[in-house]
Amino acid sequence: MTAAVVHGAARGRARRGLPPVAVGAVVLCGQAMASLDTAIVNVGAPQIQQDLHLSGAALQAALFGYVLVYAVGMVTGARLGTRWGPGRTFVWGIAVFTTASLACGLALDPAMLIAARAVQGAGAALLVPQVLSLLQSTFQGEARRRSLALYATVLAVGVALGQVLGGALVSADLFGSGWRPIFLVNLPVGVAVLLVAARRMPAEAARAHAALDVAGAGLLAASVLALVLPLTFGAGAGWPWWCWPVLAAGPAGLAAFHRYERRLAAVGGRPLVHPDLLGRRDVRLGLAGAFVLMACYGGLLFTIALHLQYDLHDSALRSGLTFAFYAFGFAAASQTWPRLPASWHPHLPGAALALFAGATAVLAWTCQGGRWPWPADALLVLAGAGHGSGFGALVRRMVERAPAEHAASIGGVLSTVTQLAVVTGIAALGTLYLAVPSMGTALPALTLVLLVCAAATAVTGAALHVLGTRPAGAEVTRR
Numbered sequence: 001m002t003a004a005v006v007h008g009a010a011r012g013r014a015r016r017g018l019p020p021v022a023v024g025a026v027v028l029c030g031q032a033m034a035s036l037d038t039a040i041v042n043v044g045a046p047q048i049q050q051d052l053h054l055s056g057a058a059l060q061a062a063l064f065g066y067v068l069v070y071a072v073g074m075v076t077g078a079r080l081g082t083r084w085g086p087g088r089t090f091v092w093g094i095a096v097f098t099t100a101s102l103a104c105g106l107a108l109d110p111a112m113l114i115a116a117r118a119v120q121g122a123g124a125a126l127l128v129p130q131v132l133s134l135l136q137s138t139f140q141g142e143a144r145r146r147s148l149a150l151y152a153t154v155l156a157v158g159v160a161l162g163q164v165l166g167g168a169l170v171s172a173d174l175f176g177s178g179w180r181p182i183f184l185v186n187l188p189v190g191v192a193v194l195l196v197a198a199r200r201m202p203a204e205a206a207r208a209h210a211a212l213d214v215a216g217a218g219l220l221a222a223s224v225l226a227l228v229l230p231l232t233f234g235a236g237a238g239w240p241w242w243c244w245p246v247l248a249a250g251p252a253g254l255a256a257f258h259r260y261e262r263r264l265a266a267v268g269g270r271p272l273v274h275p276d277l278l279g280r281r282d283v284r285l286g287l288a289g290a291f292v293l294m295a296c297y298g299g300l301l302f303t304i305a306l307h308l309q310y311d312l313h314d315s316a317l318r319s320g321l322t323f324a325f326y327a328f329g330f331a332a333a334s335q336t337w338p339r340l341p342a343s344w345h346p347h348l349p350g351a352a353l354a355l356f357a358g359a360t361a362v363l364a365w366t367c368q369g370g371r372w373p374w375p376a377d378a379l380l381v382l383a384g385a386g387h388g389s390g391f392g393a394l395v396r397r398m399v400e401r402a403p404a405e406h407a408a409s410i411g412g413v414l415s416t417v418t419q420l421a422v423v424t425g426i427a428a429l430g431t432l433y434l435a436v437p438s439m440g441t442a443l444p445a446l447t448l449v450l451l452v453c454a455a456a457t458a459v460t461g462a463a464l465h466v467l468g469t470r471p472a473g474a475e476v477t478r479r
Contacts, residue, residue: 018200023138024147026197027131028154030094033186034124035158036165037066037101038422039301041117043166043320044179048113051178056236058110062117064232064423069121070128071419072224076217078129078412079272086130086137087201091194093127096120098190105183132411136399137202145338148399152392153334155418157327163301164324167317216261216272223253227420231427235434273409277402283410285467286398289349290414291421292460293356293391296453298422299429300326300360300383306433307446312372325377329384337389338396345393352390353461357454359383364450368443390461429453 018026041048041063049059081089100123103116135147169181177184227250230243237243258278261271277283301323308314308322337348359382366376395414402410429449436445443451 017202018197020138020143022196023134023202024150026193026201027090027134028150029189029193030090030097030127031131031151031154032158033094033097033189034070034128035155036162037120037124037186038070038158038419039162040166040169040182040185041066042305043163044170044182047170047179052107052110052113054110054113057233058114060233060236061114062110065114065117066121066124067419067423068225068228068232069118070124071228071416071423072221073122073125074129074416074419075220075272075409075412077125077127078133078409079213079217080126081130081133085202086133087197090127090130090134091197091201093123093125093130094190094193094197095123096126097123098186098194099123101183101186101190105180105187128415129412132399132414134202145396148396149334149338149392152395153331153388155391155395155415157330157334157388161324161327163305163320164317164327165320167315167320171315171317213261213264213270213272216257216264219253219257219260220272223250223257224416224420226250226253228423231423235427235431239431273413277409277413280402281467282401283398285464286394287413287417289353289394289460289464290391291417291424292456293353293387294418294421295425295428296356296360296457297387298425299449300425300453302426302430303433303446303449306430307367308372311370311446322372322377323380325380326384326387329381329386330388331384333385333388334392337392345397347465348393349390349397350461350465352386352388352393353457353464354386356383356386356390357458357461359386360450360457361454364447364454367450368447370444386457394464 045059045063048054048062054062077089077093084092097120100116100119104113104120107113107116132151135144135151139147165185166182169185170179172181174181226246230247234240234243234247258275261273262275264271265275304323305319308319314322333352337352340348359379363376363379363383366373366379398410398414429452432452433445433449436443436448441448
């Protein structure tokens, strides 16, 4: 009798869903875990390599295997959320990610670490696309706008805070555990999210008839892999010949994917990414602006860390704390810009990128003597503010002007684009930084990188201002 009562009470609790605020907190915690893990491992790389006796190639596989699987699987994860329900898929993603984090923290050899990192990426690819979908379906009006601002903050600031947290954990050497806490730190958060969310997340959006577009998923995965693989491993290998044909195959594959999806939609199929979504001007402009911002961000994160640690001989923790100024500016602007007058919002992306361009240009002049003076930290705050307000405004414009049924697809595509952008920025600007000494230029390496970022964001900001404020023409939406 008692067992039956307990079972009935448990079933009753399981049927009671989480309140909206709890849903928002849970999904943003999951997004924060995925974003932090993109960068937190970089700080502990030297210790990991020494402790597990990793070769250079194995270390790269351990560091970037997560990003590879994460980027390749994102859009497929979005479709699985449509099929199984975003709440259920999110919980499964958290479970996979947390279990893989434990395996990473307990890794005894290179193979175990590399495999666990790949599984971590698969968990992130499952959970991340559901975040935007759940925020869209849970909140309305002003509450939705606040949740989207928080989402944009967590999405990008997590990478910068990962540097800080990673440096702190490695430096602390808790109980003599060295690098392992940078993975094990996910366990308490992941377990807490699972305890709160299991069987209580919104599940009404599940559509069993939403069959997975297997051919489209395979074509997209191969195209993204062709882009990410040479960008991730090419520089470390000295850009061998195979990088260039593989890299060229990426855009060709994406073009073929787009044509395939259009044909599938035309015959009444269910494409992985509906062509109408990418056919919307606000979505295309938003993705382009987000790509440029995140590429510059990834490149700055990498090159400034190299400058501080190798040229100025700062510690990993000091390097991470320096970039906390950028994260502070990003977070403050992300929460502030929605309160600006609504008439300013159409002009905000262009103005924000102009602020980023101005801050990085002045930073280039400030650091040209090979130093890192205190005004540089203030300029990082301004650059972060430009990034945060511009990125947040672009994300909100995309989400609010696209049909609600595309929320999961937008989340998957946006996350894929941001991951590609960060990898591209690290590869391109990192290669430029390392190549400057052999170029015979009078400009220091960091100065040249900063000037490239300033030019790229200035041009992009001007284009967003001209195109984004132009009245939209009639957009045909095929249902």
